[in-house]
Amino acid sequence: MRTLQMEEWFLNFTQFQRTAITPETVGTVSNPRLEYALNTTFKSVQFSSFLGGCIVHPIYRIYKLVTRDPAKETTNTTKIIRNASRKLQGRILLAGLAVGPIIGYLLPYFGGVKEPQLKQLCYEHRISGDMLVWDRATVTFGFVGWYWKRFQGMVDGVNLALAYVIAYHYVIKTKTNVLLTDKFKPEELHKTVEEAEQKTDYLKGQFKTKDLFVQKS
Numbered sequence: 001m002r003t004l005q006m007e008e009w010f011l012n013f014t015q016f017q018r019t020a021i022t023p024e025t026v027g028t029v030s031n032p033r034l035e036y037a038l039n040t041t042f043k044s045v046q047f048s049s050f051l052g053g054c055i056v057h058p059i060y061r062i063y064k065l066v067t068r069d070p071a072k073e074t075t076n077t078t079k080i081i082r083n084a085s086r087k088l089q090g091r092i093l094l095a096g097l098a099v100g101p102i103i104g105y106l107l108p109y110f111g112g113v114k115e116p117q118l119k120q121l122c123y124e125h126r127i128s129g130d131m132l133v134w135d136r137a138t139v140t141f142g143f144v145g146w147y148w149k150r151f152q153g154m155v156d157g158v159n160l161a162l163a164y165v166i167a168y169h170y171v172i173k174t175k176t177n178v179l180l181t182d183k184f185k186p187e188e189l190h191k192t193v194e195e196a197e198q199k200t201d202y203l204k205g206q207f208k209t210k211d212l213f214v215q216k217s
Contacts, residue, residue, distance in 0.1 A: 005030035009038075012126050012182075013136065021183045024203065026126060027196020032118040033105060039125050040104025041097070042135045045142070048096025049158035052089035061085040090151035093158070119193045127186045130169050137161035137168075 008028040011021050029035060064081045108118055125131060138161040145157025172178060190196040 004034060006034065006038075009035055009122075009126070013132070015180075015182055018183045023184060023189045024196055024200045026184065027123060027190045027193055028200065029119040029122045029193055032115055032122050033108065035122045036108060036118055037101045037104030039122065039135075040107070041100035042138060044096040044100025044103065045093065046134070046138060046158060046162065048092050049089075049155045050162065051096075052092030053155040053159045056092060057085045057089045060088055086149075086152040089155045093151055093155050116194070123193045123196070127189050129186055130165060130173075132182075133168055134161060134165040137164045 008025045008030060011017060012026050015021070061081060064084065065078070068077060068081070107113075113121075138158050141157035141161040141164070142154050143157070145153035145155065145160070147153075149156070190199065
């Protein structure tokens with residue numbers, strides 16, 4: 001992650017090394033183009049999973065069941081149709097997974113989005129609360145689904161993440177005590193990337209001044 005200049009994103013996303021997380025690290029967007037492409041890939045995977053698993057799959061499955069030829073029907077016909085529908089939803093997910101980073105990388109160029117704006121978009125995503133919970137759930141449930149049935153199961157896992165984030169927004173967050181939380185609440189963080197960068201520069205200047213004072217002494 002350090003090589004890709006995504007260390008601050010990783011710290012904020014995982015919340016593993018909480019002692020290293022500060023409002024300034026959360027506001028440090030070192031590689032905005034890659035981070036924006038990653039965020040777009042998350043949305044592309046989530047959309048394609050919903051499209052494939054909740055819309056295309058049932059429509060295709062019902063269509064095949066209704067139009068099946070009774071003369072060619074066997075005891076395995078229903079199972080074959082179900083498997084074909086699941087393969088289709090897996091292919092739609094793969095398409096979303098392939099297209100997401102391309103769109104995310106090219107969209108700022110064609111949209112004329114400058115780097116400061118891109119940094120701010122990435123920062124807003126980092127502190128978005130429910131959106132970040134959705135992305136984390138997508139990784140967790142998506143991996144479990146992939147381990148279970150590869151990309152066909154990954155669709156189910158990602159859609160389960162959507163169900164979880166809806167429950168989180170309307171029930172878990174408001175009516176229960178959430179056990180796993182971010183180190184900082186959104187209101188405790190800087191409002192903009194520019195504000196975070198100014199604070200970082202100020203702290204660096206303070207450290208340099210302190211070092212010079214120690215050396216002179």
